[in-house]
Amino acid sequence: MSDTAARSDDRPTTTKSFTPRVFSGAQPSGNMHLGNYLGAFKNWGKLQDDYECLYCVVDLHAITVWQDPARLAAQTREAAAAYIAAGVDPERAILFNQSRVAGHAELSWMFNCVARIGWLNRMTQFKDKAGKNREKVSVGLYVYPTLMAADILLYKGTHVPVGEDQKQHLELTQDIAQKFNHDFGREVFPIVEPIITGEATRVMSLRDGTKKMSKSEPSDMTRINLTDDADTIAQKFRKARTDAEPLPETADGLDDRAEARNLVNIYAALADLPVAEVLGQFAGKGFKDFKDALVDVAVAHLSPVTGEMARLMGDPATLDAILDRGAEKAAALAEPVLDEVKETIGLLGAGRRG
Known part of the structure; x- marks a missing residue:
């Protein structure tokens, strides 16, 4: 196989039978927010019915940028509390923080020796995060995708629930698995498949519908934190940016209306309704009425999550x-x-411990 990664359209399917296993995680690098909940946590509980699931607080990923040590520890617990409050059952799934299992870092190094510079250079998320200071960011941020591949393949994960922004990293995981299997002539790893679910897999900022909702945005008004109380949720949604047009009858009418589309998607995901049905209810109405209804749905849905998180924390x-x-x-x-x-690699002493 050449040093160029195989593309998704010619990536072979797995012929060996692997246990259906889901791996997913989130960074404890800031407050858990609505984007994390709708894009990930809300769906994780459902996956426990069909897969063996591992849900990880990826604290090694968090330290690719500097973290205050005390704050990192507190945020790791907050992330675990958010997982459980959203439906992850520690008796049915494996819930842990990444740094407690040394194999993540160990396998990541081996994958650094399998992945190619050209593959990592194509990672758009690194370019976005590094910006103009790419020569000053950590090496960890650059090789973040190989650690993500190790996270999944350390458990021979077969499926990963991902948002659109993580698809490229998952494709790199597929490339690494394929190249490892090819280079050593053994089908050690499965070719991981994505699971993309829900109406709001990518939740956007409440102040700019073209940007993803993020923990790192300076303004707290850009996001709904899972620790926000009902009054704060109401204030943030009512101040969310919109436009002057009424809501359309069909989803096509949301084209070029990023903020309107974001709020409709959030409502649909929280109410567990198709976007078409939401628009059927609110077509022709202005955003004041819609935001009032959105606040009611959000508070009703999120208050139990917030309460359970507070209890656990x-x-x-x-x-x-x-x-x-x-x-x-x-x-x-x-x-x-x-x-x-x-x-498989030929490292002497495999399996000998202590």
Whole structure:
């Protein structure tokens, strides 16, 4: 195989049978927000019915940029609390923080030796995050995608729920798995498949509908935090940017109306309705009426999540115990995979511990 990654249209399907297994995670690098919830957490609980699931607080990814140590620890617990409040059951899924399983970093190094500079140079998210200062950002930010590949393949994950902005990273994971299997003539890793669900897999800023809702935006008014109370949620939605036109009858009428489309998508996802049905209810109405209804739906849906998060975060010892148990389970799955990888590569002593 050449050093150029195979493209998605010629990437082979897996012939070996792998256990259907989902891996996903989020960074604890800021407040958990509505974009995290609708784009990821809300769907994770449902996946527990059909897959063996691992849900990870990816704290090693977070430190690709500097983090205040005390704040990072608190945000790791907040992320775990958000997962559980949104429906992840630690008795049915494996919930842990990434740094507790050394295999993530170990396999990431091996994948750094499989991936190619040209592949990483094409990663648009690195270009977006590095901006004009790419010579000054950490090496970790540059090789972030190989760590993401290690996160998934350390457990031979077969499916990953992703938003549109993560599809390129998942394609790199597929390329790494394919190249490793080809180079060593063994089907060690599955070719991971994406799961894209819901009406609002990509939630945008409340102040600029062309930008993704983000923890890193300076203004708190750009996002709904999962810790926001009902009054704060109402204030933020009522001040969200819109336009002067009434809501259209069909989704086509939302073209070139980024803020309107974002709010309609959020309503649809929270109410668990198709966009067409939401527009059927509000066609011809102005945004004051629509925002009032959106506030009602959002508060009704998010208040139980916020309350459960507060309860869990008030008991950090229990959260730590959940993460400890999850890390033990994750490590038990990871160890034989690492041994197989090392034996395949030819690293002496694979499987010998202690």
